[in-house]
Amino acid sequence: MLDLVFLGTGGSMPTENRNLPAIAIRFEGWIFLFDAGEDVQRQFETAQLGLNKNMAIFISHMHADHVLGLAGLLLRFSLLGRQKPLKIYGPKELIEFVKVNQSTINLGTTFETTVHAIEPGLVFQEGPVNIRAFPVDHRGYALGYEFTIQKPTGEFLPEKAEDLGVPKGPLWGKLADGESVALQNGSTVSPDDVTGPAPKPLRVVYSGDTRPCRSLRDAMISADIAISEAMYTVEHADLAEERGHSTAKDIAEMALESGVKLLILTHYSPRYFDGTAILEEGQSIFPNTILARDLLHLQMDKYGNSIVIKSGLMPPTKDQT
Numbered sequence: 563m564l565d566l567v568f569l570g571t572g573g574s575m576p577t578e579n580r581n582l583p584a585i586a587i588r589f590e591g592w593i594f595l596f597d598a599g600e601d602v603q604r605q606f607e608t609a610q611l612g613l614n615k616n617m618a619i620f621i622s623h624m625h626a627d628h629v630l631g632l633a634g635l636l637l638r639f640s641l642l643g644r645q646k647p648l649k650i651y652g653p654k655e656l657i658e659f660v661k662v663n664q665s666t667i668n669l670g671t672t673f674e675t676t677v678h679a680i681e682p683g684l685v686f687q688e689g690p691v692n693i694r695a696f697p698v699d700h701r702g703y704a705l706g707y708e709f710t711i712q713k714p715t716g717e718f719l720p721e722k723a724e725d726l727g728v729p730k731g732p733l734w735g736k737l738a739d740g741e742s743v744a745l746q747n748g749s750t751v752s753p754d755d756v757t758g759p760a761p762k763p764l765r766v767v768y769s770g771d772t773r774p775c776r777s778l779r780d781a782m783i784s785a786d787i788a789i790s791e792a793m794y795t796v797e798h799a800d801l802a803e804e805r806g807h808s809t810a811k812d813i814a815e816m817a818l819e820s821g822v823k824l825l826i827l828t829h830y831s832p833r834y835f836d837g838t839a840i841l842e843e844g845q846s847i848f849p850n851t852i853l854a855r856d857l858l859h860l861q862m863d864k865y866g867n868s869i870v871i872k873s874g875l876m877p878p879t880k881d882q883t
């Protein structure tokens with residue numbers, strides 16, 4: 563199972579009910595954190611994401627609302643005695659940012675931290691998880707991320723294995739795991755002989771701040787989940803263009819064109835109070851749109867066959883401006 567938890571859903575500044583952007587994916591003992599807005603450490607604790615997990619952090623761009631929580635999170639890990647190394651990926655300025663934080667505010671170093679300046683392309687690979695960065699159109703260098711779980715083979719079909727004379731037992735397990743097996747009669751059976759068509763890899767696409775752009779739309783094609791900022795409604799389309807953001811309409815139109823299964827809008831301006839206007843604008847174009855709220859938790863199987871909202875899609879509450 564894969565868990566997706568929104569730790570912060572505000573844009574520009576926090577409000578009473580919304581922290582700044584941070585999204586965690588938990589999968590097979592790993593935590594993948596996308597952006598680290600202010601106070602992410604407290605939300606990390608509230609969501610019970612653990613201390614000593616394998617972990618990688620991906621920063622979309624160097625604006626304060628996406629990165630100010632990083633030092634606090636590192637400090638928390640140090641105070642609690644984290645041991646496992648931590649990898650951080652993002653724009654090149656991130657290297658200096660982390661170095662200055664480490665040298666000036668006594669972050670401590672109970673664990674190894676490495677910061678990688680990245681360009682668009684494949685930036686992370688571990689087991690079945692691939693993470694690719696792609697450029698987006700904001701103010702300055704900004705990236706979106708595509709999280710993919712590859713599955714090597716299709717569903718195991720026992721009747722085909724029986725037809726080919728593979729005895730039931732460990733050999734079935736090997737074939738199901740993608741290994742070829744040799745039979746006593748000298749023949750070899752490959753996984754392709756006994757599995758159905760390989761399913762599409764599960765894909766979650768995240769963009770931090772961006773104007774609508776082709777690279778985001780292309781990344782969204784057939785994604786299981788697309789998560790995007792939606793800072794404004796069309797009423798403020800001029801501000802969106804000027805400040806390098808999108809309207810809910812912009813993003814919903816891209817979701818519609820690209821065949822996304824589920825669109826999650828986040829990072830909306832405090833001026834929209836509970837976000838109803840953002841949600842309604844998105845849903846009017848792409849009905850399968852939901853609005854992220856802090857601690858919204860979705861769970862899905864690793865093939866993307868089911869997406870379940872576990873908690874956090876609560877009724878709107880008024881934010882403070």
Ligand SMILES: [Zn+2]
Pocket residue numbers: 573574625627628771829
């Ligand atoms: Zn932002």
Ligand SMILES: [Zn+2]
Pocket residue numbers: 623625700771
């Ligand atoms: Zn920004």
